[in-house]
Amino acid sequence: MHSVNVTVPSPAGLGLAATIDFPDTEPKAFAIFSHCFTGNRHTPCAARVSKTLSGYGYAVLRFDYPGLGQSEGDFAEQTFTSNCEDLYAVYEWLEKNYETPALLVGHSLGGAAALRTGQRMKKLKAIATIGAPFDPAHAVFQFPDAISEVDRQGDYTFSLVGRTMTISRKLLEDLAEMNPETYLPDLKKPLLILHSPTDQTVGIDSAQLIFRVSRYPKSLVALDKTDHLCTKPGSAARAGRLIAEWAEPYTQVGERFREQVDETVAEARSTKTGKYTDAVRAGVRHFISDRETTRGGKGHGITPTGLLMSAIATSTSQQIRVNAKKLRIRGLENVHVEVQQTPTAATEVADFSGDGSFELTRSIELTGRLSDEEVDRLTATLDDPLIHSLLEGALSITDTITNKPVED
Numbered sequence: 001m002h003s004v005n006v007t008v009p010s011p012a013g014l015g016l017a018a019t020i021d022f023p024d025t026e027p028k029a030f031a032i033f034s035h036c037f038t039g040n041r042h043t044p045c046a047a048r049v050s051k052t053l054s055g056y057g058y059a060v061l062r063f064d065y066p067g068l069g070q071s072e073g074d075f076a077e078q079t080f081t082s083n084c085e086d087l088y089a090v091y092e093w094l095e096k097n098y099e100t101p102a103l104l105v106g107h108s109l110g111g112a113a114a115l116r117t118g119q120r121m122k123k124l125k126a127i128a129t130i131g132a133p134f135d136p137a138h139a140v141f142q143f144p145d146a147i148s149e150v151d152r153q154g155d156y157t158f159s160l161v162g163r164t165m166t167i168s169r170k171l172l173e174d175l176a177e178m179n180p181e182t183y184l185p186d187l188k189k190p191l192l193i194l195h196s197p198t199d200q201t202v203g204i205d206s207a208q209l210i211f212r213v214s215r216y217p218k219s220l221v222a223l224d225k226t227d228h229l230c231t232k233p234g235s236a237a238r239a240g241r242l243i244a245e246w247a248e249p250y251t252q253v254g255e256r257f258r259e260q261v262d263e264t265v266a267e268a269r270s271t272k273t274g275k276y277t278d279a280v281r282a283g284v285r286h287f288i289s290d291r292e293t294t295r296g297g298k299g300h301g302i303t304p305t306g307l308l309m310s311a312i313a314t315s316t317s318q319q320i321r322v323n324a325k326k327l328r329i330r331g332l333e334n335v336h337v338e339v340q341q342t343p344t345a346a347t348e349v350a351d352f353s354g355d356g357s358f359e360l361t362r363s364i365e366l367t368g369r370l371s372d373e374e375v376d377r378l379t380a381t382l383d384d385p386l387i388h389s390l391l392e393g394a395l396s397i398t399d400t401i402t403n404k405p406v407e408d
Contacts, residue, residue, distance in 0.1 A: 001054045002288075002300050004273065008093045010066060010073070011085045017041070017070035018063035018090070020098075021054040024301070025286035026271060026279030028057035029125075029251045030094055031103035034087055034110030035062065036131075036229070037139040038165060040069030045107045045130060045230040045239070052240025058103065058251075063090055076155065076166035079174035080109075080136050084117045091121050098272050102126070102251040105243060108202060108228065112136040115180070115210070119187050126250040128192040128243045131228050133202045134209035137175040140167060142201060147172065184213040191218040192246045194239055201228035219246060274298045309339040309360065312391075315384035316362065323378050331369035332378065338363045 001024055008016040019041055031053055035046045041062040050060040065083050066073030094101050102125040106114030111132025118127045133139065140146050146167050149156040156167040191214055195207035204222075211220045221242060223235065230236040263283040271277045276291035277300050288301030297303065302310070317335045324332045342359035364382070366375060389395075 001051055002273075004300075006061075008061075008063060008090050011089050012066070012073070012082070014066050014072040016063050016066065016072075016086065016090065018061055019050075021050045021060045021062070022273050022288075022300075023054045023057050023059065024288055025057060026269065026281075026288070027059035027099070029059075029102040030099045031058045031060045031105060032087070032090055032094065032101050033060055033062040034104070034106035034114050035065070035068075036108035036110050038068065038075075039108075039110075040064045042069065043107075043229065045236050048230070048236035049105060049107075049130070049240040049243070052237045053103075053105075053244055056244035058244070059098070060105075061090065061094055061101075076168045079171050080113070080116075080139075080178060081174050083109075084113050087113050087117045088120055091117075091124070095123070100124075103128070103243075103247050105130070107131060107230075109133065109136060109139040112139075112180075115187060115191075115214075116178070116183060118189050119183070124189060126190040126192070126247045127187070128194065128247065129210070130194045130223070130230065130239055131196065131199055131202050132193070132206065132210065134180055134206040134213075136178045136180075137172075138202060138206065140172065140175065143167065180210075181213055184210065185215065187214055190247075190250045191215075192243060193218065193220045194223050194242060195220070196223045196226040196228065198225070199228045221246075274300045277301060305341065309341065311387055312360070312362070313337045313339040315387040316364065316382050319382060319384045320364070320366070320378050323381060327374075327377055329370070329374050329378060331371075331374065332366060333368040334366075336365040336367070 002022055004020045004022065006018050006020060008018050010016050033041070033046050033050050035041055035043055039046065041047070041064050046062045050062045053060050064071035065086055066078050067075030091101055100123040101121070104114050104118055104121065104124055104126070105128045106112070107130045109132075111129030114127050114129060115132065116136070118124060143156065143158065146156040150167065150169050150172055154169050158165055193207050193210050195202075195204055197204045207220055211218060223239060226232060226235040226239075230239060265282070267281045268278040268289065271279050271288070273288065274290055274297065276297050278289045280287050280289050289307065290299060290301040290303060291297030292303045292305060293299055314337075317337045320335050321332070324330075340361050340363075342361055364379065366378065370378070
């Protein structure tokens with residue numbers, strides 16, 4: 001997994017700080033994570049659930065709402081309605097710049113925003129909530145002095161992790177106008193409700209109400225022995241796994257993740273992860289490749305040079321074991337091969353054109369009960385005939401070029 005930081009413009013013209021957690025393969029679907037009230041994209045639940053989902057092939061965008069985390073804006077100016085608009089703007093930005101999100105995940109008030117906004121996301125496939133309140137106004141109940149203070153002087157100021165936060169009158173008035181019973185029955189998306197029976201911040205009754213009012217297909221799963229913020233070890237990762245498994249039939253990530261090509265085929269397809277990144281498929285394997293950092297890459301994947309050196313290292317190790325089998329040398333236990341590029345004037349140039357030499361060193365370590373004679377016999381032939389012939393120039397490439405128009 002690797003992460004890329006981006007900035008998403010909000011409807012109010014603010015820059016929303018966001019992070020996309022990409023899998024180490026071509027993303028099979030995109031998802032959005034909406035964080036909790038007064039939280040940010042780096043809270044344990046947001047970060048760990050997103051990273052867990054990336055392990056299942058999702059590219060997950062988690063972002064900071066205005067006035068929180070690293071996003072621009074004043075928290076005191078925000079309302080639940082404006083946050084829902086921000087969430088929808090993130091959906092549209094992903095659709096325009098990457099791919100239409102298939103999955104929306106929301107935690108606590110971020111889950112309430114997902115429930116309020118999800119129906120507008122026409123191409124969204126599924127929604128999952130974690131510890132979401134039925135009534136969005138529940139978010140301010142954890143501040144018992146807020147309502148009376150706002151009534152008395154118009155706002156309520158408090159400190160959270162060294163940061164001054166203000167709950168405004170317009171936020172409370174906006175929350176008071178929300179009635180989930182008017183919009184939840186219209187939510188025509190598969191819904192997963194995850195909630196801890198022992199949640200001391202948002203009670204399990206909220207999950208039961210969401211389940212009762214919403215449409216099928218819907219599922220309510222208890223996150224047993226989990227606190228509201230999912231800070232207990234393993235709880236956020238467990239939530240991520242449950243979401244991934246549940247969402248598979250709707251997002252079809254599992255089917256796409258199992259796609260494969262013949263082992264005689266290698267396929268590279270450019271991705272938007274980085275300027276030079278490619279999603280590579282070879283047989284049943286998927287991975288990301290990127291250019292060398294000296295040549296404009298960002299370190300998001302294995303470099304083409306690294307793939308070449310890996311081919312030499314692995315084929316050498318395999319050839320030694322083939323030799324051991326043919327020669328009936330049974331004392332060999334392990335083989336360690338290291339191939340290293342030797343810096344030369346030519347290879348250190350960022351726009352290396354192919355002129356000059358490309359030098360490698362190969363170190364081989366054999367472990368086992370071997371005599372010097374057996375070592376000599378095992379290493380008499382180190383190069384796999386197929387790989388060696390490719391490197392020596394016995395390679396013919398026939399090109400087929402297709403100009404595919406962009407679909408409007």
